[in-house]
Amino acid sequence: MHVIDWLRQPWPWYISGPLIGLMVPALLLMGNKHFGISSSLRHICAACLPAKIPFFQYDWKKELWNLFFVAGIFLGGVVVVYYLADPSAVQVNPALTAELKQYGITDYTHVNPVELFSWSSLGSLKGIIIMLGGGFLVGFGTRYAGGCTSGHSIMGLSTLQLPSLIATICFMAGGFIMANLILPFILRL
Amino acid sequence: MPTGEMNTDFEVRSLDTICNNASTIDAPWYYNIKYLFIGVIFGIILVKTEVISWFRIQEMFRLQSFHMYGVIGSAVVVGMAGVWLIKKFKLKTFAGEPVDFSKKKFNRGQVYGGLLFGFGWALTGACPGPMFALVGDGFAVFLVVILAAVTGTWVYGLLRNKLPH
Numbered sequence: 001m002h003v004i005d006w007l008r009q010p011w012p013w014y015i016s017g018p019l020i021g022l023m024v025p026a027l028l029l030m031g032n033k034h035f036g037i038s039s040s041l042r043h044i045c046a047a048c049l050p051a052k053i054p055f056f057q058y059d060w061k062k063e064l065w066n067l068f069f070v071a072g073i074f075l076g077g078v079v080v081v082y083y084l085a086d087p088s089a090v091q092v093n094p095a096l097t098a099e100l101k102q103y104g105i106t107d108y109t110h111v112n113p114v115e116l117f118s119w120s121s122l123g124s125l126k127g128i129i130i131m132l133g134g135g136f137l138v139g140f141g142t143r144y145a146g147g148c149t150s151g152h153s154i155m156g157l158s159t160l161q162l163p164s165l166i167a168t169i170c171f172m173a174g175g176f177i178m179a180n181l182i183l184p185f186i187l188r189l
Numbered sequence: 190m191p192t193g194e195m196n197t198d199f200e201v202r203s204l205d206t207i208c209n210n211a212s213t214i215d216a217p218w219y220y221n222i223k224y225l226f227i228g229v230i231f232g233i234i235l236v237k238t239e240v241i242s243w244f245r246i247q248e249m250f251r252l253q254s255f256h257m258y259g260v261i262g263s264a265v266v267v268g269m270a271g272v273w274l275i276k277k278f279k280l281k282t283f284a285g286e287p288v289d290f291s292k293k294k295f296n297r298g299q300v301y302g303g304l305l306f307g308f309g310w311a312l313t314g315a316c317p318g319p320m321f322a323l324v325g326d327g328f329a330v331f332l333v334v335i336l337a338a339v340t341g342t343w344v345y346g347l348l349r350n351k352l353p354h
Contacts, residue, residue, distance in 0.1 A: 013259030016238035021267025023231055025275055028288050038317040041342040055346035068221040069228040070321045076232015077325020092244045093253035111242040119330050130312050135334035137309030139341025144302025147199035149316040156199055158268030159290055167299040174307015179250035
């Protein structure tokens, strides 16, 4: 099989997990940078609308690397579309397929269900709660917690920080509560 | 209490503190291009291993697949090994500076904020990194999700003094 064809398939966790882990020492050695992504959201606030809020009064230009990093993540997505796209449907657990079918989610041709994530669904209550409400909670929660999955769960755990373990447990607890107890009602809307 | 006295942020390590070991070398902006390249690699990994997929996140929170646990778990193991090696051999950065590790303190924000983040993660199926990757992967509507996340961060900054930490 051609290398490109091999790369086009979904990558298994034991390839990508270790590669993601390598980001931690790579960024440290490249320039003492701590792996973390959600801080970019704070820099965007500081750059665009600091509004005299003390939390946004700092020299965001000194943290410019982080904005380059997230711009790169966006470009990585573009590279996949042009060079590494996989035309086959996402393979998910049959139990999830059966559950989602009840809510009218049956399209697995994209990484995300197009029934939920489209411009037109921004006009529905369900879409507003999931995209706007969910996005708001991610941005608010990550800064309140002091980091996201990369800053706490990967960087923080890699440096053996107990607060990061607590934050990671809470990320997971919040996710379990939402996905199993609350999301089913939202998806029925 | 002025907010500047307490740094609750794990990712922005030096902004609120006076004494820090952050780089004192004033590099021109284009030195940051290397972070763009490493970001591209990270973005490709996120998309190709389907970490950006709402379906994968739903599976994770229903214990229907090992995939996400494998990704995060093996990333942490390799990250720990990397940090251990840097400490063990006192490796320097490419610019010759000592690598800086700062110990962080616990505050209640990690619990309250962590739970709220978890809610948002399960709803959108994306934490901040995947949001940017999804826009690149063709889900332009995630620009709206990012805008909502920026708004959430901004509102946190506004209310920070009134929230329990």
